[in-house]
Amino acid sequence: MTIKDIARLSGYSLGTVSRVLNDHPDVSEQARERVLAVVREHGFQPNSNARHLKMQAQSAVAVLVKGTQNLLFADILERIQSRLQDNGEEVYVAYLDEDADEVQYAVQLARLRRPKGFLFLGGDLEFFRTEFRPLTVPCVLLTNSARGLGYDNLSSFTTDDAAAAGEVIDYLYACGHRRIGVLGGNLSGEQISSQRLRGVYAAMARNGLDFDPARQYEPCRYSMAEGYRAARRLLEREPGLTALFALGDVIALGAMRALADQGLSVPGDISVVGYDGTSSSAYSVPRLTTIRQDTAQLAERGVQTLLRGIHYAQPPIHEAVPFTLLQRESVRVLGPAP
Amino acid sequence: MTIKDIARLSGYSLGTVSRVLNDHPDVSEQARERVLAVVREHGFQPNSNARHLKMQAQSAVAVLVKGTQNLLFADILERIQSRLQDNGEEVYVAYLDEDADEVQYAVQLARLRRPKGFLFLGGDLEFFRTEFRPLTVPCVLLTNSARGLGYDNLSSFTTDDAAAAGEVIDYLYACGHRRIGVLGGNLSGEQISSQRLRGVYAAMARNGLDFDPARQYEPCRYSMAEGYRAARRLLEREPGLTALFALGDVIALGAMRALADQGLSVPGDISVVGYDGTSSSAYSVPRLTTIRQDTAQLAERGVQTLLRGIHYAQPPIHEAVPFTLLQRESVRVLGPAP
DNA sequence: CTGAAAGCGCTTACAG
DNA sequence: CTGAAAGCGCTTACAG
Numbered sequence: 094m095t096i097k098d099i100a101r102l103s104g105y106s107l108g109t110v111s112r113v114l115n116d117h118p119d120v121s122e123q124a125r126e127r128v129l130a131v132v133r134e135h136g137f138q139p140n141s142n143a144r145h146l147k148m149q150a151q152s153a154v155a156v157l158v159k160g161t162q163n164l165l166f167a168d169i170l171e172r173i174q175s176r177l178q179d180n181g182e183e184v185y186v187a188y189l190d191e192d193a194d195e196v197q198y199a200v201q202l203a204r205l206r207r208p209k210g211f212l213f214l215g216g217d218l219e220f221f222r223t224e225f226r227p228l229t230v231p232c233v234l235l236t237n238s239a240r241g242l243g244y245d246n247l248s249s250f251t252t253d254d255a256a257a258a259g260e261v262i263d264y265l266y267a268c269g270h271r272r273i274g275v276l277g278g279n280l281s282g283e284q285i286s287s288q289r290l291r292g293v294y295a296a297m298a299r300n301g302l303d304f305d306p307a308r309q310y311e312p313c314r315y316s317m318a319e320g321y322r323a324a325r326r327l328l329e330r331e332p333g334l335t336a337l338f339a340l341g342d343v344i345a346l347g348a349m350r351a352l353a354d355q356g357l358s359v360p361g362d363i364s365v366v367g368y369d370g371t372s373s374s375a376y377s378v379p380r381l382t383t384i385r386q387d388t389a390q391l392a393e394r395g396v397q398t399l400l401r402g403i404h405y406a407q408p409p410i411h412e413a414v415p416f417t418l419l420q421r422e423s424v425r426v427l428g429p430a431p
Numbered sequence: 432m433t434i435k436d437i438a439r440l441s442g443y444s445l446g447t448v449s450r451v452l453n454d455h456p457d458v459s460e461q462a463r464e465r466v467l468a469v470v471r472e473h474g475f476q477p478n479s480n481a482r483h484l485k486m487q488a489q490s491a492v493a494v495l496v497k498g499t500q501n502l503l504f505a506d507i508l509e510r511i512q513s514r515l516q517d518n519g520e521e522v523y524v525a526y527l528d529e530d531a532d533e534v535q536y537a538v539q540l541a542r543l544r545r546p547k548g549f550l551f552l553g554g555d556l557e558f559f560r561t562e563f564r565p566l567t568v569p570c571v572l573l574t575n576s577a578r579g580l581g582y583d584n585l586s587s588f589t590t591d592d593a594a595a596a597g598e599v600i601d602y603l604y605a606c607g608h609r610r611i612g613v614l615g616g617n618l619s620g621e622q623i624s625s626q627r628l629r630g631v632y633a634a635m636a637r638n639g640l641d642f643d644p645a646r647q648y649e650p651c652r653y654s655m656a657e658g659y660r661a662a663r664r665l666l667e668r669e670p671g672l673t674a675l676f677a678l679g680d681v682i683a684l685g686a687m688r689a690l691a692d693q694g695l696s697v698p699g700d701i702s703v704v705g706y707d708g709t710s711s712s713a714y715s716v717p718r719l720t721t722i723r724q725d726t727a728q729l730a731e732r733g734v735q736t737l738l739r740g741i742h743y744a745q746p747p748i749h750e751a752v753p754f755t756l757l758q759r760e761s762v763r764v765l766g767p768a769p
Numbered sequence: 770c771t772g773a774a775a776g777c778g779c780t781t782a783c784a785g
Numbered sequence: 786c787t788g789a790a791a792g793c794g795c796t797t798a799c800a801g
Contacts, residue, residue, distance in 0.1 A: 153523075161509045350716060
């Protein structure tokens with residue numbers, strides 16, 4: 094069943110059928126009805142390969158997810174997927190390693206499949222800076238800001254990571270914590286973790302706290318397994334810590350497990366704060382105090398902006414979406430020092 | 432840059448270039464080298480729309496994930512994705528609601544995009560029974576068995592759910608538990624939960640235990656939030672339960688949180704067993720005793736079978752993949768009754 | 770408003 | 786082994 098059959102069956106020509114299918118204004122009401130009737134009767138779907146061959150574009154939107162274990166991305170992805178589906182868009186999803194070069198992958202994919210647009214879940218600005226040029230379709234980066242890069246087809250939505258991380262430190266400070274360890278991400282590159290780390294530095298400084306990364310910081314990837322190991326290493330090195338700030342909930346969850354295995358109670362012996370506000374953090378024992386990133390808004394604004402960019406040329410948008418510090422059960426208020 | 436340019440640049444004809452690109456045997460070594468050199472030099476990628484238009488098929492493999500909150504599927508999906516990628520296949524992923532009609536969705540997608548094959552993560556046999564016919568490409572169903580359906584293009588790989596669920600009940604019985612509640616899935620349809628429930632019934636019977644679903648069973652969807660609520664409802668109705676068997680880890684995690692909120696300790700006051708063996712279950716406090724489904728094998732065998740089915744006609748395979756009862760920390764051995 | 774025709778970038782019999 | 790040609794199923798100027 095092709096458009097040709099529809100033409101034959103409806104008594105109109107190929108061209109007219111195509112115009113009806115594409116909602117062109119210059120078709121008679123009669124032709125439209127007749128053609129649509131036949132189309133419906135046979136449940137006809139135009140062949141998308143042929144269509145896209147002519148139109149020189151894929152209908153699909155590509156979503157590149159960086160890091161597979163990150164529950165936050167799973168959450169955002171789910172929302173993106175459903176919003177895109179509501180808009181009749183097809184979605185091509187690829188999971189990349191946390192340290193993979195997402196931009197290089199996108200460039201390849203663009204040549205191969207010509208998606209209409211890209212949505213990046215996580216990304217290293219360094220890659221965007223040096224390799225993004227060949228991408229000409231609308232792109233949106235989520236959870237990292239591309240403002241400084243100046244590409245006119247790249248928008249970004251993010252939590253103000255520096256501010257949020259700073260708020261965590263301020264909060265811990267206010268709760269009486271002075272010896273705070275930090276877990277997750279890494280010092281090199283410009284991944285999501287770098288802004289959070291920057292916020293940590295600033296907040297430590299303004300609270301008059303020393304922060305020596307070599308001692309108080311332990312890098313790791315975003316997974317429970319890595320969080321577990323990183324927490325062990327950090328605690329071995331710095332047993333006197335009273336609080337741990339993990340740069341992701343999955344890391345925090347792994348760390349809490351490590352603490353339990355050391356016979357340490359959270360928050361009795363040591364406090365833990367996460368980052369992301371994934372649903373797992375609300376069901377852990379104890380419930381995790383964490384920064385809630387607004388995944389609904391991130392997804393919503395991201396998809397909206399991408400779709401707009403696809404349909405009309407639009408200047409790029411760079412926006413911070415509000416966050417909340419969720420004070421739950423994993424932080425203890427320290428009494429005055431004895 | 433099209434195949435035409437490559438032809439011009441290499442001094443060969445369109446046809447020869449195409450043959451080189453498609454690894455046809457009847458091209459001279461010289462032509463192959465010459466063409467490949469030009470292709471590499473320009474980083475040429477053939478236009479997949481044009482290609483598939485001729486070949487009448489998409490290159491993509493479609494993966495339909497049923498239920499977005501199910502960490503088990505996230506785990507399997509990740510593996511599928513990477514195996515498929517290794518094989519140079521493109522992957523189209525769609526997340527469906529847990530109660531959505533995945534077969535209807537697939538039929539639509541087949542018309543629209545003509546994927547080479549389908550991989551179903553979860554599925555209701557009822558839908559397969561009544562609507563699968565129009566699907567003619569190779570398909571694989573994971574985590575539910577399609578053996579009884581008799582379609583020759585549908586394979587399936589699953590854990591022996593009935594046996595595994597039975598083993599959980601046997602284990603709880605052996606630990607001294609007599610009043611066991613069950614959480615998750617539903618009684619209607621033929622979703623994943625139905626085989627597990629069947630195993631529960633059989634095991635209860637063989638251990639001489641009464642099992643009244645109206646009292647001891649509480650259905651719910653696969654998410655922590657639902658597990659939480661279901662556990663509350665069940666415990667309110669049947670406060671005397673000494674153990675809970677949740678048909679999914681996410682449900683179990685939600686339930687453990689609910690228990691904690693009731694001031695009940697796990698496993699001190701009540702034992703909990705999950706199902707799936709997701710990584711979260713290994714990091715919870717306490718670590719969750721659960722059935723480990725072999726996601727690696729499920730993914731591996733699924734992809735392998737699908738790829739084979741795509742390349743050569745093959746009779747369908749229906750296989751059970753081995754499971755393990757992971758005895759961890761959430762079950763207490765009850766002393767002899769006082 | 771509608772039809773006939775060109776063409777999107779490939780693949781694959783068909784000759785030679 | 787290679788080239789010329791037809792054709793996959795569409796869209797879209799171009800006439801009328």
